[in-house]
Amino acid sequence: MAETTADWEQVLNDADDETVALLIKLSLEDLNTLAEQQAGTADGPPPDQVIVREQWATMLRLYSGRRGLATPPSSQPPVECSVCNEVRPVDDSYQAPCGHWYCDGCLNDLFHAATTDESLYPPRCCRQRMPYDDLASHLFTRARLAFEGKREELDDQSRVYCRDPTCSTYIARAHRADDVAVCPKCETEVCVNCKNEPHSGVCTEQEAIQVTLGLAAEEVVAAALTSVTSAAQLGKPATVRNGTKTAC
Structure with missing residues (x-):
């Protein structure tokens, strides 16, 4: 890098101001074009290429300043x-x-x-x-x-993190398969549903939720039957709750 920079500076030193200004302008435009092209790729630019590109741009601007060249005016107002x-x-x-x-x-x-x-x-x-x-x-x-x-x-609306408290690394979707996620850092396996150790069958948490929902449904049915029975005995309309609504 140092030898390349020295060679480039020697070329600029041997050129007149107008040529140098044009070379720097074109070089910066090429660097900007390359940055835009790489930014549009799926993986983005490699970090080492980003650093080298920005170092070149900085060196060109610094050389332009040392040489006393005027910065080309922008075509648009600030x-x-x-x-x-x-x-x-x-x-x-x-x-x-x-x-x-x-x-x-x-x-x-x-x-x-x-x-x-x-x-x-x-x-x-x-x-x-x-x-x-x-x-x-x-x-x-x-x-x-x-x-x-x-x-x-x-x-990610369904994030999964490593279950090892000393790690807690986020596990991207690329490291998940079916109901198991593998931490890319420590390789710990995690159940994507309950976030605990992988297991067979339904997650304990999911099973508990299903039981709770089942009990709630049974209570609604029991309340409805009680209302109907009482109404029939009194000869009045029955009141039945359906979720959050009441029907008579």
Whole structure:
């Protein structure tokens, strides 16, 4: 990496300012295009490639600053962040579906917070969800990797965690088969229904629920029969409860 950087800087040192500015501009555009393409893949960009790409982009910008080259002006006017009220370039900002603008810094703070405070998930503004694929390129490496690492867990409505209290790792759906989940960290097996040790037959908790429901149904039937019997003896309409409703 160091030799490649030195060779690249030597090429830039030997070129005139106009050529250098064009080379840096095109290189940054290529890096941005690559980032967008990789962000659209199912697995996302490999972490090592993300780090190398961002290091190159940073070195190019630093070299441009040392060389005293002017930053190409944006074709759009700057915008004001709705969170910190700082005025930032459009390229360094994201517009939420509701129309509010977020600078990249505040956007990253929001997505990082959403991985630790579930009340903030999914990230949204004015109660409208922010489409992740539309803003992934605005997230820094740490926030992006943290969010992508928690995204499946936070979206899972039937979460399963390792039953070993010293582990408690989330078990993704890829590690579940039938009614058994296997912890990817310590390989402990978990029943996906009762969250205890795998077993044959119906879960104890599920069996208890079925018994409770059966007893409740029997009580409803018994109450209905009592009402009908009493009404018949008194010659009055019978009152029968059906769930939460009463019929006469």
